[in-house]
Amino acid sequence: GEDVEQSxxxxxxxxxxxxxxxxxxxxxxxxxxxxxxxxxxxLQLLTYIFSNMDMKQDQRLTVLLNKKDKHLSLRIADTxxxxxxxxxxxxxxxxxxxxxxxxxxxxLKVEL
Amino acid sequence: xxxxxxxxxxVICKSxxxxxxxxxxxxxxxxxxxxxxxxxxxxxxxxxxxxxxxKATYEQGVEKDKFLINHASLTLSTLTVTSAHPEDSSFYICxxxxxxxxxxxxxxxxxxxxxxx
Numbered sequence: 001g002e003d004v005e006q007s008x009x010x011x012x013x014x015x016x017x018x019x020x021x022x023x024x025x026x027x028x029x030x031x032x033x034x035x036x037x038x039x040x041x042x043l044q045l046l047t048y049i050f051s052n053m054d055m056k057q058d059q060r061l062t063v064l065l066n067k068k069d070k071h072l073s074l075r076i077a078d079t080x081x082x083x084x085x086x087x088x089x090x091x092x093x094x095x096x097x098x099x100x101x102x103x104x105x106x107x108l109k110v111e112l
Numbered sequence: 113x114x115x116x117x118x119x120x121x122x123v124i125c126k127s128x129x130x131x132x133x134x135x136x137x138x139x140x141x142x143x144x145x146x147x148x149x150x151x152x153x154x155x156x157x158x159x160x161x162x163x164x165x166x167k168a169t170y171e172q173g174v175e176k177d178k179f180l181i182n183h184a185s186l187t188l189s190t191l192t193v194t195s196a197h198p199e200d201s202s203f204y205i206c207x208x209x210x211x212x213x214x215x216x217x218x219x220x221x222x223x224x225x226x227x228x229x
Binding site for chain 1: 116118146154155156158161205207217218219220221222223225
């Protein structure tokens, strides 16, 4: 079965870069996603990457995918206090229909 | 961009009563919607897949008679928590994918905080 794991916490200083990591076990993933959840709110799609891509950049966000190691990362440049939230990676699998499997979530805390 | 609206955002009810949560796709049609449950400091657990015009598909361990799902139109799915108990207190989130775009991203509602007293 699929298993998606993330570290639970990350603390960075404002202005620094944040790197949130995610590992997954099923190699048949098609799309991989990063979602942001602020306290008491739903999930906001940040970005996603197709499994045949290695990297995708969108403004301050850079996604890196290493299929060989089944490792996905999200880099946030110039991290701001408004970036403090929980970040979830998620994947859909070939033949898995529309089902999303979520990671455990990483709580990012940005300190002044 | 695609917007999913979920109502209510917060509800408090007494044990034994039923609560209905609505999930609407505002600017697109969604044949399929998904209902998730999130426990404190936990990841999201898929409860069921809501299919327009047919029965919902429930994940293992989710009681279909307790969590009734109705997907009567291409823009609306409802989740009814029947005979609610305190252990049903949780954060429920719906999501939807634009019909006809397989593997397009899921868009989520803002969630409903259910508290059963």
